[in-house]
Amino acid sequence: xxxxxxxxxxxxxxxxxxxxxxxxxxxxxALTALSxxxxxxxxxxxxxxxxxxNSAKLRKDFSYLGSYGTRGVGYDVEYLVYQISRxxxxxxxxxxVIVGIGNLxxxxxxxxxxxxxxxxxxxxxxxxxxxxxxxxxxxxxxHSDDLEKIIAEDGVSIGVIATPAGVAQAxxxxxxxxxxxxxxxxxxxxxxxxxGVDVRKVDLSIELQILAFHxxxxxxxxxxxxxxxxxxxxxxxxxxxxxxxxxxGRATADxxxxxxxxxxxxxxxxxxxxxxx
Amino acid sequence: xxxxxxxxxxxxxxxxxxxxxxxxxxxxxALTALSxxxxxxxxxxxxxxxxxxNSAKLRKDFSYLGSYGTRGVGYDVEYLVYQISRxxxxxxxxxxVIVGIGNLxxxxxxxxxxxxxxxxxxxxxxxxxxxxxxxxxxxxxxHSDDLEKIIAEDGVSIGVIATPAGVAQAxxxxxxxxxxxxxxxxxxxxxxxxxGVDVRKVDLSIELQILAFHxxxxxxxxxxxxxxxxxxxxxxxxxxxxxxxxxxGRATADxxxxxxxxxxxxxxxxxxxxxxx
DNA sequence: CAGTGTGAAATCTTTCACAGCG
DNA sequence: CGCTGTGAAAGATTTCACACTG
Numbered sequence: 001x002x003x004x005x006x007x008x009x010x011x012x013x014x015x016x017x018x019x020x021x022x023x024x025x026x027x028x029x030a031l032t033a034l035s036x037x038x039x040x041x042x043x044x045x046x047x048x049x050x051x052x053x054n055s056a057k058l059r060k061d062f063s064y065l066g067s068y069g070t071r072g073v074g075y076d077v078e079y080l081v082y083q084i085s086r087x088x089x090x091x092x093x094x095x096x097v098i099v100g101i102g103n104l105x106x107x108x109x110x111x112x113x114x115x116x117x118x119x120x121x122x123x124x125x126x127x128x129x130x131x132x133x134x135x136x137x138x139x140x141x142x143h144s145d146d147l148e149k150i151i152a153e154d155g156v157s158i159g160v161i162a163t164p165a166g167v168a169q170a171x172x173x174x175x176x177x178x179x180x181x182x183x184x185x186x187x188x189x190x191x192x193x194x195x196g197v198d199v200r201k202v203d204l205s206i207e208l209q210i211l212a213f214h215x216x217x218x219x220x221x222x223x224x225x226x227x228x229x230x231x232x233x234x235x236x237x238x239x240x241x242x243x244x245x246x247x248x249g250r251a252t253a254d255x256x257x258x259x260x261x262x263x264x265x266x267x268x269x270x271x272x273x274x275x276x277x
Numbered sequence: 278x279x280x281x282x283x284x285x286x287x288x289x290x291x292x293x294x295x296x297x298x299x300x301x302x303x304x305x306x307a308l309t310a311l312s313x314x315x316x317x318x319x320x321x322x323x324x325x326x327x328x329x330x331n332s333a334k335l336r337k338d339f340s341y342l343g344s345y346g347t348r349g350v351g352y353d354v355e356y357l358v359y360q361i362s363r364x365x366x367x368x369x370x371x372x373x374v375i376v377g378i379g380n381l382x383x384x385x386x387x388x389x390x391x392x393x394x395x396x397x398x399x400x401x402x403x404x405x406x407x408x409x410x411x412x413x414x415x416x417x418x419x420h421s422d423d424l425e426k427i428i429a430e431d432g433v434s435i436g437v438i439a440t441p442a443g444v445a446q447a448x449x450x451x452x453x454x455x456x457x458x459x460x461x462x463x464x465x466x467x468x469x470x471x472x473g474v475d476v477r478k479v480d481l482s483i484e485l486q487i488l489a490f491h492x493x494x495x496x497x498x499x500x501x502x503x504x505x506x507x508x509x510x511x512x513x514x515x516x517x518x519x520x521x522x523x524x525x526g527r528a529t530a531d532x533x534x535x536x537x538x539x540x541x542x543x544x545x546x547x548x549x550x551x552x553x554x
Numbered sequence: 555c556a557g558t559g560t561g562a563a564a565t566c567t568t569t570c571a572c573a574g575c576g
Numbered sequence: 577c578g579c580t581g582t583g584a585a586a587g588a589t590t591t592c593a594c595a596c597t598g
Binding site (some may be wrong): 043044045055059060062063067069070071072073074076 | 577578579581582
Binding site (some may be wrong): 088204 | 298299301302303305306307327328329364365366367369371373379380381383384385387388390391394395398434435437457459460461465469473475477479480481482483484485486487488489490491492493494495
């Protein structure tokens with residue numbers, strides 16, 4: 001499955017596995033902490049512990065970047081911080097726009113982790129006129145009418161969607177049309193994007209559901225594991241309808257991305273909008 | 278990412294692959310949407326498109342749950358909704374506590390996706406006395422002094438950490454000691470938990486960094502790809518020491534998939550103490 | 555005959571374990 | 577001697593492709 005984009009012409013060994021790319025930020029964080037404490041070097045064992053992985057995996061990951069360690073000693077912290085930052089493209093500045101300034105958008109806007117890495121919040125955008133001009137986290141909110149102009153002027157290529165699910169696809173379309181090629185989606189919807197655009201999804205409710213699955217299993221293990229009999233609620237007949245759940249209106253959230261695999265762009269083909277309009 | 282937990286005791290016929298479990302919530306959401314529109318059946322092709330995966334994968338996933346489809350026809354929506362909900366443990370109610378009611382915590386508290394699934398926000402907890410009693414999303418915030426009592430009384434087994442990184446481990450320890458066995462961590466820290474406790478991490482800055490990696494690659498491809506020279510910033514070859522506080526008893530939970538980091542107010546928020554003391 | 559269910563092949567990841575360098 | 581770097585083995589996940597059934 002091509003990375004969405006054309007595959008590398010087999011030329012360079014530039015082929016870093018997605019699983020490794022997903023861990024690079026983890027290592028970088030641990031290394032930065034060490035760096036701040038002026039720790040000069042670390043062994044794979046120590047760094048692995050700090051990053052929460054095992055040392056064999058870490059060494060293998062680093063081997064894809066090159067041989068940056070010293071046998072018998074370990075890795076030079078500063079040097080590695082630089083190499084990984086470069087590999088991730090953090091040595092340059094990435095202007096980012098956040099669309100949808102509700103509680104979540106505000107939380108994201110105020111997140112210090114942005115600036116400390118190569119990211120800069122170029123603009124906060126919201127469709128509510130009442131929000132326009134209001135400063136959030138020190139940055140004045142701009143109206144969505146100006147979305148295209150903002151993106152063009154700042155040369156933004158990364159957009160964060162923190163809007164309600166209902167308008168996420170529309171916002172996404174505008175972002176893409178305006179030139180954004182990477183999107184971080186917090187709305188519980190599957191976004192369809194043209195080839196060449198990357199989408200990563202973050203979904204709170206999905207994570208909880210996965211936890212629930214394991215939690216349930218734990219509970220079952222304590223007893224004799226009943227393996228649920230699977231009694232259908234009303235036999236499998238078609239017709240009928242109306243979800244019983246307390247679905248009070250809008251959709252529920254989920255859909256998730258695996259850090260392990262590259263959260264590529266949308267569906268294989270063109271996901272037909274499932275949104276109830 | 279089978280976190281802390283031990284491996285499948287081999288006995289389990291309930292051996293559903295992690296990758297599949299992670300996609301179940303996606304299918305569930307797509308199915309719920311169909312259900313609301315009173316669509317009686319779907320083919321693997323249609324459902325796959327709606328969920329953003331390919332049909333072969335979906336069919337394989339479902340095959341782990343059993344044969345719930347009808348050849349030549351497809352799947353009964355209602356029936357499948359029930360089966361997946363049960364498999365995920367969503368047919369029961371999961372009380373959840375959210376610790377750290379900053380912007381992010383508030384966003385989570387007001388997130389409708391929780392209630393509509395099997396989750397119920399049992400309590401909002403914050404260490405700031407000024408917050409105590411203040412209602413957020415209709416739920417009064419309680420002081421962290423009562424954390425243990427709250428968890429015990431409500432039988433909470435899932436906790437969400439939305440605090441600044443600096444106190445995340447301490448909060449985690451208290452949650453675990455009080456009986457919580459599943460944690461969703463929004464703080465940018467690697468949490469250490471005893472065996473048997475699951476931790477999933479959501480980190481915004483990690484997601485952005487992964488996007489940056491791909492974004493950078495795109496830019497590079499447009500030209501002739503320069504593959505950066507990799508000039509070290511200084512390269513220090515120090516001798517030794519640096520004994521990081523490496524492992525302290527507990528196991529390091531990694532798991533984690535997506536990422537979105539918490540906004541909370543703290544100025545730092547990233548690359549904080551990876552190993553205090 | 556449309557569409558599921560599934561062995562088997564193709565890929566991707568993780569883990570092992572050890573040669574070899576500083 | 578200690579620790580990195582890495583082939584090779586072991587696992588996990590995805591994709592194929594097709595027999596088979598309602």
